[in-house]
Amino acid sequence: MWRYEHELDVRFCDCDPLGHVNNAVYLSYLEAARFSWWRHVFGADGFTANGFIVARIEIDYRRAALPADRLIVRLKIDTIGTSSFGIKYEIANVRTRELIAEAKSVQVAYDYTAGRSIPISTDLRARLEAAL
Amino acid sequence: MWRYEHELDVRFCDCDPLGHVNNAVYLSYLEAARFSWWRHVFGADGFTANGFIVARIEIDYRRAALPADRLIVRLKIDTIGTSSFGIKYEIANVRTRELIAEAKSVQVAYDYTAGRSIPISTDLRARLEAAL
Amino acid sequence: MWRYEHELDVRFCDCDPLGHVNNAVYLSYLEAARFSWWRHVFGADGFTANGFIVARIEIDYRRAALPADRLIVRLKIDTIGTSSFGIKYEIANVRTRELIAEAKSVQVAYDYTAGRSIPISTDLRARLEAAL
Amino acid sequence: MWRYEHELDVRFCDCDPLGHVNNAVYLSYLEAARFSWWRHVFGADGFTANGFIVARIEIDYRRAALPADRLIVRLKIDTIGTSSFGIKYEIANVRTRELIAEAKSVQVAYDYTAGRSIPISTDLRARLEAAL
Numbered sequence: 001m002w003r004y005e006h007e008l009d010v011r012f013c014d015c016d017p018l019g020h021v022n023n024a025v026y027l028s029y030l031e032a033a034r035f036s037w038w039r040h041v042f043g044a045d046g047f048t049a050n051g052f053i054v055a056r057i058e059i060d061y062r063r064a065a066l067p068a069d070r071l072i073v074r075l076k077i078d079t080i081g082t083s084s085f086g087i088k089y090e091i092a093n094v095r096t097r098e099l100i101a102e103a104k105s106v107q108v109a110y111d112y113t114a115g116r117s118i119p120i121s122t123d124l125r126a127r128l129e130a131a132l
Numbered sequence: 133m134w135r136y137e138h139e140l141d142v143r144f145c146d147c148d149p150l151g152h153v154n155n156a157v158y159l160s161y162l163e164a165a166r167f168s169w170w171r172h173v174f175g176a177d178g179f180t181a182n183g184f185i186v187a188r189i190e191i192d193y194r195r196a197a198l199p200a201d202r203l204i205v206r207l208k209i210d211t212i213g214t215s216s217f218g219i220k221y222e223i224a225n226v227r228t229r230e231l232i233a234e235a236k237s238v239q240v241a242y243d244y245t246a247g248r249s250i251p252i253s254t255d256l257r258a259r260l261e262a263a264l
Numbered sequence: 265m266w267r268y269e270h271e272l273d274v275r276f277c278d279c280d281p282l283g284h285v286n287n288a289v290y291l292s293y294l295e296a297a298r299f300s301w302w303r304h305v306f307g308a309d310g311f312t313a314n315g316f317i318v319a320r321i322e323i324d325y326r327r328a329a330l331p332a333d334r335l336i337v338r339l340k341i342d343t344i345g346t347s348s349f350g351i352k353y354e355i356a357n358v359r360t361r362e363l364i365a366e367a368k369s370v371q372v373a374y375d376y377t378a379g380r381s382i383p384i385s386t387d388l389r390a391r392l393e394a395a396l
Numbered sequence: 397m398w399r400y401e402h403e404l405d406v407r408f409c410d411c412d413p414l415g416h417v418n419n420a421v422y423l424s425y426l427e428a429a430r431f432s433w434w435r436h437v438f439g440a441d442g443f444t445a446n447g448f449i450v451a452r453i454e455i456d457y458r459r460a461a462l463p464a465d466r467l468i469v470r471l472k473i474d475t476i477g478t479s480s481f482g483i484k485y486e487i488a489n490v491r492t493r494e495l496i497a498e499a500k501s502v503q504v505a506y507d508y509t510a511g512r513s514i515p516i517s518t519d520l521r522a523r524l525e526a527a528l
Binding site: 012013015016017018019022024025067 | 280
């Protein structure tokens with residue numbers, strides 16, 4: 001069901017005075033997985049040719065992650081529109097397998113040179129569909 | 133309509149290789165405003181007596197913020213349930229007045245000593261209602 | 265003695281599980297002050313014409329800063345060489361006036377287009393000397 | 397010569413508008429290695445029994461690290477005093493083996509309950525000496 005996985009270690013500085021990972025940092029974990037997947041699909045310079053901007057994120061926090069936890073972020077393409085596409089994620093603890101968070105993000109295909117959103121290209125659509 | 137405002141400066145390191153504020157950092161801006169409001173309402177040690185955990189966040193990115201921009205985060209209480217409450221936010225550019233992002237968060241009243249969610253106390257409810 | 269001051273608020277997420285500002289974050293405070301000073305001296309696009317890279321930082325931590333503290337970062341030019349210059353800083357608590365940290369950084373004038381260090385220009389030298 | 401190694405991936409959000417890892421983030425990399433080593437030597441709750449505070453850091457930046465780079469942080473104990481000890485580090489790119497940064501940090505043994513520095517215990521000294 002999930003189409004890509006990315007593992008990472010919780011850094012001490014990812015955690016706040018409550019002792020667990022700060023809620024903003026989970027979005028960096030989503031980004032790390034998304035960035036890794038994008039490079040996997042499009043190559044190291046894929047972002048230049050196939051840029052996007054993040055338009056929306058929603059995240060449900062299920063359980064706290066702690067310093068030195070190893071996490072896995074799983075993702076798959078959720079929806080593909082004319083100029084936007086959705087990604088669904090889950091973050092789990094590698095050792096305990098407990099679910100840490102669930103999230104969705106909406107991306108808009110974007111031409112960074114022109115500074116405006118663009119339709120999803122045929123090539124991009126094909127690659128996104130492969131990850132549905 | 134908005135019940136509390138908090139201003140902050142975009143730090144250079146809040147911005148990523150795309151040149152604008154990284155999408156995760158906006159959640160830190162929401163937190164800065166929420167934290168400041170909480171201290172305003174409950175006092176400096178209010179978090180100990182009236183703790184909560186963030187259960188969900190949704191955010192729509194409207195426009196990029198840049199290094200050295202001064203932003204204002206506005207918030208108000210959106211919903212009050214048995215043990216949870218919602219906060220609504222907007223982030224705007226102080227100088228240009230442009231809307232940067234809109235967001236909602238759901239918090240659950242939480243007893244950090246016992247490690248479990250608790251009903252919203254009468255006192256907390258009264259203070260939240262004042263910020264509806 | 266100090267040539268430029270920059271105030272900032274400690275964000276909750278700047279703090280780690282020990283409850284105080286994480287030691288790496290103080291370098292972001294130095295950067296915020298340096299960036300603000302650079303814009304003050306050279307204008308908003310000054311970095312393009314007069315770029316530099318940070319080659320070295322040393323910092324002594326004197327006292328912990330806490331969430332919601334308001335800090336002031338003071339700086340002055342310390343040394344000017346052929347292609348590098350040093351900045352000296354102190355960070356203090358605005359309310360209590362206590363010293364939080366002292367630091368030095370060494371910057372190398374850098375041509376980002378050519379990707380190499382360059383001699384400090386006459387213009388840059390004059391402006392740095394004004395902040396000695 | 398080096399006594400402990402810790403590998404990590406550069407996150408996209410570790411990088412700033414200049415396109416490379418922000419200079420403050422390297423201190424988080426040092427911390428990640430130090431934290432991992434401390435847990436290796438003292439166990440998961442070692443920090444409670446053998447706490448310390450970071451008193452000083454100096455770092456020389458040799459070469460920029462980029463998004464998705466895999467880095468290795470190597471460390472060893474450098475000096476052991478009455479109540480403080482020094483750690484020496486280098487950060488290198490795993491794939492290219494290029495040196496990214498060299499650093500030193502000074503830690504002071506600290507009793508977090510009492511809120512004051514303490515002499516290095518016999519046990520701590522023995523373990524530090526093993527990593528000289």
